[in-house]
Amino acid sequence: MTDSTKSGFYQETAGPDQTFLDANELVLNMGPQHPSTHGVLRVILRLDGEKVLGTECVIGYLHRGVEKIAENRTYTMFNPYVDRMDYVAAVSNGLGYCLAVEKLLNIEAPPRAAYIRVVLTELNRMASHQLWLGTHALDIGAMTPLFYTFRDREEILKIYEKYCGARLTTHAFRIGGTLYETYDGFEQDVNNFVKFVTPKIGEYEELLTTNRIWVERTKGVGVLSGKDCIDFGVTGPVLRAGGVKWDLRKAQPYSMYDKFDFEIPTGENGDTFDRYIVRIAEMRQSLRIIDQAVNSIPAGPIMAKVPKVMKPAVGEVYVSIEAPKGELGYFVVSDGSTQPYRVRVRPPSFVNLQALDKMVRGALVADVVAVIGTLDIVLGEVDR
Amino acid sequence: MSIAPLLNKVFMVDLIKGLKVTFKYQHPKEVYTEQYPLERPAIAERYRGLPRLNVNPETGETLCIACNLCATACPEHLIVVQSERNPATKRKEMTSFTLDISRCMFCGLCAEACSTDCLELSQDYEFALYSRDGFIIDRARMERGSEPTVYTR
Secondary structure (H helix, E strand, O other), X not given: OHHHHHOOOOOOOOOOOOOHHHOOEEEEEEOOOOHHHOOOOEEEEEEEOOEEEEEEEEOOOOOOOHHHHHHOOOHHHHHHXXXXXXXXXXXXXXXXXXXXXXXXXXXXXXXXXXXHHHHHHHHHHHHHHHHHHHHHHHHHOXXXXXXXXXXXXXXXXXXXXXXXXXXXXXXXXXXXXXXXXOOXXXXXXXXXXXXXHHHHHHHHHHHHOOOHHHHHHHOOOOOOOHHHHHHHOOOOHHHHHOOOOOOHHHHOOOOOHHHOOOOOOOOOOOOHHHHHHHHHHHHHHHHHHHHHHHOOOOOOOOEOOOOOOOOOOOEEEEEEEEEOOEEEEEEEEXXXXXXXXXXXXXXXXXXXXXXXHHHHOOOEHHHHHHHXXXXXXXXXXXXX | OOHHHHHHHHOOHHHHHXXXXXXXXXXXXXXXXXXXXXXXXXXXXXXOOOEEEOEOOOOOOEOOOOOOHHHHHOOOOXXXXXXXXXXXXXXXXXXXXXXXXXXXXXXXXXXXXXXXXXXXXXXXXXXXXXXXXXXXXXXXXXXXXXXXXXXXX
């Protein structure tokens, strides 16, 4: 309590002659077991009735010290751990880490591996957005989309299981390329999935986009303008919904993303509804990329020449990719030994969560749930 | 308010559109749920499940040469291989092999490191236990491999 008083969060509302019953303000803990906080996030709300006067996030309930673990593992050994940060987009995490270490080692994945990586990461973007849509809609009160999104996400997980043997924490990529060659029928499975899911996205839209309750609950809620996003360092769909056309796949293409034709969907108002529209449009763009990539996977090796014992030269790199939730960066420092000297992760969820207070001030308690959902945070990544 | 949105509101077009989607999936053939212990999911060939130690199918001898590469590769240091040098053949022979599966994350790095195709991740996924005692599995359990639970009525 003493620390919080210093930060000015709790304000003395009741004087010495007042009882707490006279105070208008109420401090309420939301979480860490609240289902709408998508994990173990605790938000302390200062309320005046239903109105939110201020919030404070308490994080760290899922802290596992992943960055410290990296310092005691070799570069290869640390690879499976990155999947456990943003566990709904494990493949993207693996890609970011592999690209960072590849840059440190000064090698490049062969084109075939790069194409396979693109297919799998874009499938992962689909899976992440589908999971987001289902849970976000559930938070706001629409239960039906959850079942449909999870049903369709299952098809992606089946492709992962067939490709690399795991469904969620995949460990699909290795430093220097990919370990697994595509299985027989991989292209067909992915093409079938694209055909299967394209009308389903239209169904999600039919359930929600014009739905009166959905529109009333999301339009004008949690507005964050493009300028505010840039000030907070917020990236990903939240930034694009504010009207800023910024996507690392276009801005600094990695893993052959410059070969594919796709658009960056943007919003105008930067409210919860716009972020929903942007993510739905991103799913469609992902399908476009998957369609182009899977039908043009070149032949060739899937692994670059990587030394068995990796000893990168002394130096440091920062590599960032466009993960489903925003800019995911890996800062890796090498001291010339087999283990990284320091690995710092720039997780999109952690940075995006900062904007929560600005977005919910003056809103109602129910809107806090909507805003946490729309930020699309994963607590495994916030706490690491 | 113009006439079209008003009519949409009065006749609840948004609701009817949504109900149309949900109604489409009422047919029994659209059911996606698997009745798990009765219906088993098809496990992919590359599935990374419980690690298994392969034996030579003809002689029944283990393929392990006790090179300790799997133990070195394991990020969590869960594998302990003990070996003894056979004075007759002058080869190292594995005497015991233990793995703590309560902390194993099935990353497959041990199977990648194995130089003789001995250690492999099997398709076995049913190894939940009621106590922690059984989670450190030994050579005999790993050579037996998959032991799917059979439910009878």
